[in-house]
Amino acid sequence: MYGTCETLCRLLSEQYPAETPMNLIVWTPEDIEALADGMECAVSDQGVKTVLARMDAIPEEQRLESGVSASAVMELIGQVKEAAPAVMVPADLLENLLTTAEQALWSREWAARDDNHPVPDSVARRLADTARVRALLKN
Known part of the structure; x- marks a missing residue:
């Protein structure tokens, strides 16, 4: 059901x-x-x-x-x-979105670290995703 x-x-x-x-x-x-x-x-x-x-x-x-x-x-x-359909995105737009996503994730990462808590796995995975996309953009 x-x-x-x-x-x-x-x-x-x-x-x-x-x-x-x-x-x-x-x-x-x-x-x-x-x-x-x-x-x-x-x-x-x-x-x-x-x-x-x-x-x-x-x-x-x-x-x-x-x-x-x-x-x-x-x-x-x-x-x-x-x-899922693939879409074409201009590299500069993707770069801007990545920066916004990273900044949002960094605030969650820093908040966890400031409170002496481990960084949530979901945040770490998303940061790794942004790093992968950045690497692809460099190629």
Whole structure:
């Protein structure tokens, strides 16, 4: 089932009596983003919604037999990334956007360091992404 928490709770209560024992496995947008981060790729909000919708399209027999594993979700993330259209961006515009992104990330990095906290993994990964893009721009 795919939908909001409210919708899914309503659908479950319509399909099953309240006392029915069950096991419910939940994939949230944050789970999809974390898995994508582990794959070292970023997925847009729309991409996350597309992955969740495609998970719902997995045939019920297959879901009952093997569930929706992390590897299945990783495959869906890959499919969504491949289907994303490529765009051409002028290098100077990309450079300006990179600078803005880096400045936003630096403030989060410095705030963590100032409070003697580790730099969040998401910030470190995004800074690495900006460094990769900068390297590509130099080529």
